Amino acid sequence: MRTLSLFLLSLLLLLLFSPSTVHSWKKDEFRNCNQTPFCKRARGRKPGSCSLVATDVSVSDGDLVAKLVPKEPDPDHDDQEPVKPLALTLSVYGDGIMRLKIDEDQSLESPKRRFQVPDVIVDGFESKKLWLQRLSTEKVGSDEHFSSIVYLSDDYEGVVRHDPFEVYVRERLSGDRVLSMNSHGLLDFEQLRTKKEGDEWEERFKSHTDSRPYGPQSISFDVSFYGADFVYGIPEHATSLALKPTRGPGIDHSEPYRLFNLDVFEYIPESPFGIYGSIPFMISHGKARGTSGFFWLNAAEMQIDVLGEGWDADSGILLPSSQKRVDTFWMSEAGIVDAFFFIGPGPKDVVKQYISVTGPPAMPQLFATAYHQCRWNYRDEEDVENVDSKFDEHDIPYDVLWLDIEHTDGKRYFTWDRVLFPHPEEMQRKLAAKGRHMVTIVDPHIKRDESYHIHKEASMKGYYVKDASGNDYDGWCWPGSSSYTDMLNPEIRSWWGDKFSFENYVGSTPSLYIWNDMNEPSVFNGPELTMPRDALHYGGVEHRELHNAYGYYFHMATSDGLIKRGNGNDRPFVLSRALFAGSQRYGAVWTGDNSADWDHLRVSVPMVLTLGLTGISFSGADVGGFFGNPEPELLVRWYQIGAYYPFFRGHAHHDTKRREPWLFGERNTELMRDAIRTRYMLLPLFYTLFREANVTGVPVVRPLWMEFPFDEATFDKDEAFMVGNSLLVQGIFTERAKHVSVYLPGKESWYDLRTGTAYLGGKTHKLDAPEDHVPAFQRAGTILPRRDRIRRSTTQMVNDPYTLVIALNSSQAAEGELYIDDGKSFEFKHGAYIHRRFVFKEGKLTSLNMAAATSGNLPFKSECIIERIILLGHAGGPKNALIEPGNLKAQIEFGPLLLQGRRSSGVLTIRKPGIRIADDWTIKVL
Ligand SMILES: *[C@@H]1O[C@H](CO)[C@@H](O)[C@H](O)[C@H]1NC(C)=O
Ligand SMILES: *[C@@H]1O[C@H](CO)[C@@H](O)[C@H](O)[C@H]1NC(C)=O
16 A cells, blocks of 8 residues: 555656646645744744743853743643753853853753754864853842853853843943843743653644654744844845845734755745755844844754844833844754854954854865856766867866766666766766866665665665654655665764765766755655654654754765865865755855746845855855746846856756757857856956855855945845955846946945946946946955966966956055965865965055965965056056066056956056066066
């Protein structure tokens, strides 16, 4: 019976996923808040219903510890079970971080330990702990209630108010609040208990039953951000950068922002619905205070409300602050409270604080920052060869060719379809000969087929996730009946990693890298197209507790496997669809299966910006849109914006028409070629920014307010963005646009990237919308490194000379950086790199060494020279350039080429200064 219904179900699924069906979001496949008991219940609670008070507050092991007990019996709890106190631990770390843990008291008996997510917080973090010595106490108001105060930094302190219980961060001098928790008394913590007669713990959704053997265990609380105009973050949603309120006056029937990793077929733009990834980290920004952040390390399903002003009007709760505030409400199905408060006060400070907890983004290989060509599927070796040579024929650079699921033998990963791909090694070698790479897909669903070596081994060793009754969980995915390896277990991750060795992965070569798709995990016949919540992982952890981090562990295991394959000296490249806090350490992500329409192009920008704010700087959206056939104009616009995504890949669904850049007539080929070449010219800038992200966490592409935190007009802008601190890119998101409005922030000028024309900052410019590019401007006061020679791939650009574009500001000054290394190995971690800082002031350009001179550094040499220096906005009419050392003269020319052959006036060029990038030098402009 079961097999039969499974068979029918799979037929149905085949129909559902078959090419001919009209795609649309299957809303009913997924639960809303009302169908999710913990969410519905939490949303129904009234402010002030938390009756917890903090008692026994003291210092222990450098932390503040306390017990939370109910002041009065909770009227909602009619059972007679004695109420157990909760254990609170508050710790302080360097750089302005406060951590709050609330869990069940470990010394008391409990049916199960609640899950704390391991492997996300980086090793070095604990060493930043500031050991609290003592507490100071202050009296609140006229009653006998106290608050305990801890030192956070010279300017900030943390406060635990005992009764009613509340935690907040405030500025020491002004007493102004920054962040607070439970100020509205919404904290609720459902403790595990033993099942009693009559307890109905099962939950049903559609045809699925969740056995919920441990019963209700949800947690919810309110968090307030002070001096904030907007909140941002908590990816992944297809929605605006500044998060819109989901509850409050005038908002009807809105869902909270859901964090639950799901394979949402045809997701819709502009929705709080949860898609492939989850990062429970929110950032606030405002004119009054600046920036702060709140991160809840918890991998269970989460729902977050942004509460609109006036939501608490009749609650009777008055917060002791006149500052503008954004209130939020956080709900999670399971886990513990492990929350981090970041005090900022600037946008980059908050990102750095978050990164010090979850780790810096990995440094990608150079090739991975260039253009990728993907399709489901490049059919066979001949197709691959054809596409590859067409790029050359049309003079379009590209670096990576991708193979989707059809390259395998029946969706058995690590294998090849031997008819279509009889010579995988030779195929990769041919690409590698042109300096190109290949990426193949490896998904987490393992085909249950006794003749498949991965399955045989995994089932024999007991490496699969178990269902609620303890058998290998069996779900339906691309290969049919499939099981899923349990990546929470380090032993299984290590076993998985070994599968990527050249010996084990037959047909792989050193130029092959990996793509992890479907790792939410996607299960076609599972509840909400994923794994049942009562499935079991290593250590008895329920899937519900781990769900949002499953893909993270899979990404980690794959990435670690590639490092092992390369003997620890080849940077891995792994693209993942699912993501969690910390995914930045393991590789790139993309925004999943979007659609070929203008709204999806539009929403890709805030999606990528949000990922960057939450640590994941290496992301992009499928150029062209995965589902559907883009009109040539949409495809061209997508390439023009995609050229500035940190991760730049064209991709398309199986059933779409072919859409390689040369298939739409000469003019469109030219436009797409131009867009891709722009990216290649700017690669030195991008690579330098990837290094900045690697060191500081500050993302490659940034919201405008990250660079202009005091310019209110930028706070909710998300149709334009910054690349580093120097470039502003404005998207064009409408068909046949004639004009485009561009807001240029700040007081200084901006120079059109192509023509050098100067525009005033601090105003909105209405410009013509040209078909051949999206508007991009270089900010006055910056220096931008470029490489202008067009090659087939990045590997062939290694010895090419550089161009520096100096955009002078009103004080005739500018600064910029260039970072170079071998683009491949980990030797940069031991000093094998060149990092220069260029400073132009008082008519003189100086190149300074930024690399730390540490003994034992590995060498990195480059003979590359600077072939051209372009000066924008120079006030005088200099004739000569004098180069030191050497006392050499170089000629200055006027009105020469700027970008891709366009002629410009008002631009000076120093040609062939003959200086090396690696050296110290100065150039005086006379
Ligand atoms: C940079 O990336 C590498 C991995 O590529 C990582 O090991 C390192 O921790 C990152 N951060 C710094 C500061 O090097
Ligand atoms: C001009 O740029 C330099 C270098 O970035 C900077 O130090 C200086 O403050 C800028 N001047 C103005 C007026 O913005």
